[in-house]
Amino acid sequence: xxxxxxxxxxxxxxxxxxxxxxxxxxxxxxxxxxxxxxxxxxxxxxxxxxxxxxxxxxxxxxxxxxxxxxxxxxxxxxxxxxxxxxxxxxxxxxxxxxxxxxxxxxxxxxxxxxx
Amino acid sequence: xxxxxxxxxxxxxxxxxxxxxxxxxxxxxxxxxxxxxxxxxxxxxxxxxxxxxxxxxxxxxxxxxxxxxxxxxxxxxxxxxxxxxxxxxxxxxxxxxxxxxxxxxxxxxxxxx
Numbered sequence: 069x070x071x072x073x074x075x076x077x078x079x080x081x082x083x084x085x086x087x088x089x090x091x092x093x094x095x096x097x098x099x100x101x102x103x104x105x106x107x108x109x110x111x112x113x114x115x116x117x118x119x120x121x122x123x124x125x126x127x128x129x130x131x132x133x134x135x136x137x138x139x140x141x142x143x144x145x146x147x148x149x150x151x152x153x154x155x156x157x158x159x160x161x162x163x164x165x166x167x168x169x170x171x172x173x174x175x176x177x178x179x180x181x182x183x
Numbered sequence: 184x185x186x187x188x189x190x191x192x193x194x195x196x197x198x199x200x201x202x203x204x205x206x207x208x209x210x211x212x213x214x215x216x217x218x219x220x221x222x223x224x225x226x227x228x229x230x231x232x233x234x235x236x237x238x239x240x241x242x243x244x245x246x247x248x249x250x251x252x253x254x255x256x257x258x259x260x261x262x263x264x265x266x267x268x269x270x271x272x273x274x275x276x277x278x279x280x281x282x283x284x285x286x287x288x289x290x291x292x293x294x295x296x
Contacts, residue, residue, distance in 0.1 A: 072226070099282050110187075110272060110286040111227070118282070126283065158226050162282055171217065172284065174226030 072175035080181045081149045089144040091159030099162045100142035104155040149182045186210045189287035202260040206273030213275040221270045268294045
């Protein structure tokens with residue numbers, strides 16, 4: 069049981085390049101999330117998904133796209149990377165909100181640098 | 184606008200003493216609060232939570248206190264151990280089918296041996 073995994077762990081891009089970050093979870097969770105963490109800003113929600121085939125915008129969605137084609141995977145795309153997208157990206161997953169107490173489980177993070 | 188605030192970026196505590204981490208929030212809709220712990224190069228891990236219908240929740244060495252009138256919560260760690268050195272994030276959500284968490288900026292706790 070690997071929990072939540074993220075690929076890649078590190079990446080350096082040039083301005084204007086594109087890339088996709090992959091998140092996978094093996095806990096059969098319905099909900100998945102993408103966050104970014106910046107110094108002094110805490111974790112901010114980029115996009116999230118409440119089930120296979122669904123996506124929704126979070127707090128800071130501009131410049132990112134996501135897809136949830138399979139329940140276990142949640143992809144985060146940067147179509148044209150900018151230096152402002154230099155950050156550490158975390159993926160998380162949780163069960164349904166039936167009890168309201170389900171916590172989110174986080175992956176180890178992807179450190180992205182855009183030059 | 185920061186709806187969840189952790190005003191102390193860092194805190195140092197002697198091993199064996201009590202660590203108290205504070206968190207304030209502005210959104211009165213929040214009714215569920217969580218603390219996450221994060222080690223370097225790892226993702227955050229869930230530590231403890233509290234519902235707004237309670238004012239205290241305890242789990243071993245960790246206790247979270249909630250003061251709704253002051254919109255304030257605190258995490259107490261007693262006794263503090265070197266392994267508690269980490270960044271602690273406070274998070275909040277409102278519990279109407281909404282799984283979105285709003286995080287604070289974090290407090291780096293250092294336990295001095």
